[in-house]
Amino acid sequence: MSSLRNSGLNIKALQVEYKSGQKALGQVDLTLPEHGIYTVIGSSGSGKSTLLRAVAGLLPDYEGELLFNGKSVHDQETLIGLVPQNYGLLPWKTVRENIRVAMKITRPAGGSREALEAEITHWLQSMGIAELAGRYPLSLSGGQQQRVAIARAFAIQPTILLLDEPFSALDAITRETLQQIFLDNWLAHPATALFVTHDVEEAILLGQKIVVMPSAKQDTPEILDNASVFAMKHEEKRNSDEFFEQSKRIRKVMLAKW
Ligand SMILES: Nc1ncnc2c1ncn2[C@@H]1O[C@H](COP(=O)(O)OP(=O)(O)O)[C@@H](O)[C@H]1O
Numbered sequence: 001m002s003s004l005r006n007s008g009l010n011i012k013a014l015q016v017e018y019k020s021g022q023k024a025l026g027q028v029d030l031t032l033p034e035h036g037i038y039t040v041i042g043s044s045g046s047g048k049s050t051l052l053r054a055v056a057g058l059l060p061d062y063e064g065e066l067l068f069n070g071k072s073v074h075d076q077e078t079l080i081g082l083v084p085q086n087y088g089l090l091p092w093k094t095v096r097e098n099i100r101v102a103m104k105i106t107r108p109a110g111g112s113r114e115a116l117e118a119e120i121t122h123w124l125q126s127m128g129i130a131e132l133a134g135r136y137p138l139s140l141s142g143g144q145q146q147r148v149a150i151a152r153a154f155a156i157q158p159t160i161l162l163l164d165e166p167f168s169a170l171d172a173i174t175r176e177t178l179q180q181i182f183l184d185n186w187l188a189h190p191a192t193a194l195f196v197t198h199d200v201e202e203a204i205l206l207g208q209k210i211v212v213m214p215s216a217k218q219d220t221p222e223i224l225d226n227a228s229v230f231a232m233k234h235e236e237k238r239n240s241d242e243f244f245e246q247s248k249r250i251r252k253v254m255l256a257k258w
């Protein structure tokens, strides 16, 4: 049994320095409840990717503690999915194969072949890309590749889902469509998620709380509650007074922290 204080993702006094000795991430203390989703916003160089890399276990060295339900996130049992900015797809494998490979690695025991293929089709359909199953990633648009990367992340059913500016390379309309599809998928399968963005609107649309990273490494992040916007229907968020108030609030914090 884990106490409330220890449930979810606990980031305690996390600090990162790369080999150069230069600080990449000042101190971060953050508790993200299990099945919660927070957005992380900050200027370029504020350490957003470093934060995700530390949680993903891709950094050999960091100071502090990273716990999930009271145990190290890097224990075998915590499956972590990372959606990097450049999609991270295998170019020599088809869309279907990309998802199959990831599922087989994370679920080696597996069921029948038919069940696996049906599940892959389900995840492709959930992202609206069933018809792309046989295509190779490099023959797809950026928006299509990003859908594949997200379908793959959901397909492995991770405990923790990390997304590093997944929509930043997309045009505004494609981005808005994917935000909606992503959120629908997340609501159906709520992994404990950190979603990094440098877009204020996106931060407000997708996070229950918004973590504003400081530019200065001696400063700490500011965490804003966003529950009232998050609870609204997605299509009504942008035009709401709450959304407008929240953007003003974030811009103010960002100006102070930049
Ligand atoms: N592999 C690395 N080696 C050395 N310094 C790095 C490395 N990756 C990032 N940094 C530095 O760490 C800081 C934070 O970078 P990063 O986490 O990529 O920020 P963000 O994702 O917010 O733009 C920056 O000053 C960057 O130059």
Ligand SMILES: [Mg+2]
Binding pocket: 048, 049, 050, 164
């Ligand atoms: Mg980054």
